[in-house]
Amino acid sequence: MDLNAVLLLSSVIEQKSFSKASNITGVPTSTISRKISQLEKDLNIQLLERTTRKLRLTEKGRVFYEQTQPAINILLAAQQNAADKETEISGTLRLSIPPGLEKSLILPLLFNFKKEYPQICLKVIATGNNLKFVEDGIDVALRLGKLADSNNIAHTLIEYEHILVASPDYIKQYGMPLEPTDLPNHRLICATNWLNDTRWRFLKKDKMVSIDIKESISLNHYVAMQLATEKGMGICELPSVNCIDALQNKKLVSVLSTWNLSVYGENKLGLSIVYTSNRYNSAVIKNFKNFCINYFKQTNLTL
Incomplete structure (x- = not known):
């Protein structure tokens, strides 16, 4: 199995487009299409349904993507960690935040994080829904209240009434x-x-x-x-x-x-940082997590 083809498939799925994946990876669209077609032949399954207007995963393609994504994340994180030892930390952090706390808590946090890590690109979505890390492409989430039991890791950053x-x-x-x-x-x-x-x-x-x-x-x-x-x-x-x-x-x-x-049966609500339990999480995720914990320890908020 061609690992490069698996990486290109992951990029197409995340970007929802062959052309956008081409722009991200620098690989021509025709090459991406050819490699994914060959991957489908090697696996003897159809991974993608393609039309002139729409691109979507088949059910077998979804299962293949979900099963291979952790391994891809490990490879990319190992590559990033190796590079981080030689250069300033950079990359993209995809962050989900709860709406309503942007001005008071979250934007001051992100402002100070960007001052310390200017080379990290933050992509932030404010939503009341608990987005899924793999399916929705989220690296880290800031979430409110009691958290459902899961294999993810959570740290309470601050509590308020x-x-x-x-x-x-x-x-x-x-x-x-x-x-x-x-x-x-x-x-x-x-x-x-x-x-x-x-x-x-x-x-x-x-x-x-x-x-x-x-x-x-x-x-x-x-x-x-x-x-x-x-x-x-x-x-x-x-x-x-x-x-x-x-x-x-x-x-x-x-x-x-x-x-x-x-509120929600609690006298105080907690804002927590949540991320996957993958021990190969990138240096970007690890540094953001540590920054959040230290930031709220040092921030003097009278709540």
Whole structure:
């Protein structure tokens, strides 16, 4: 079996195009097509379905790709690690991040990482979905909350609470709630939930209060929710890390601060870095992981 053909097949699958794979690898499109056709003959299976407008893996092609990808990653990582010993660390890091924490946590992290590793290209996608490492081409993921058991490795970087906030103008006009049971009488800003009613759960020592919320407005991004809150549109639940500056600058005030707000059944949410357990992970992944852990250890955030 021609290993170069397997590498070219992997590039075609990742780029979803023969021409894009050609641009990445520097191998002519005709050569890539010929080598993959020969690989199919050697294996006696069809790996790709080709039309003039579409390219997709067959089921056998998908299985072959998933089974060979770990070995390819080992080879490429070994090559990269050997080169890293002689040159400045470079390469591409494909990173999945949760939406809503970009300004407060993630972009400052990436800004400082790029200062230390300017030759590393960051490709970042913000999504609420847990993308798969092999199938979706992700090297590292930053994820929130409890993580499902898997063969992946995870390190908790930081923990924070969700809190209720409002603008000073809103409180001046409508008054400050003294108990969670006062909230239904207020205008409330919630994260968008199309299918179910919203419920906020509050804890104080051994006491729990659950409040069904009828929101005045719901939005699907924390940045938009915070802007609406600062405009005086209501009381809002937000990550504490997003509100630090606004609270210090008196754009927002804390509401029901003696109560803990439970989110997903937890008093605090954790932001974790997750990556595969492959011991041949590239130097780019290893350095990003170590940088993240050290960065949050040294960052002084009052949460």
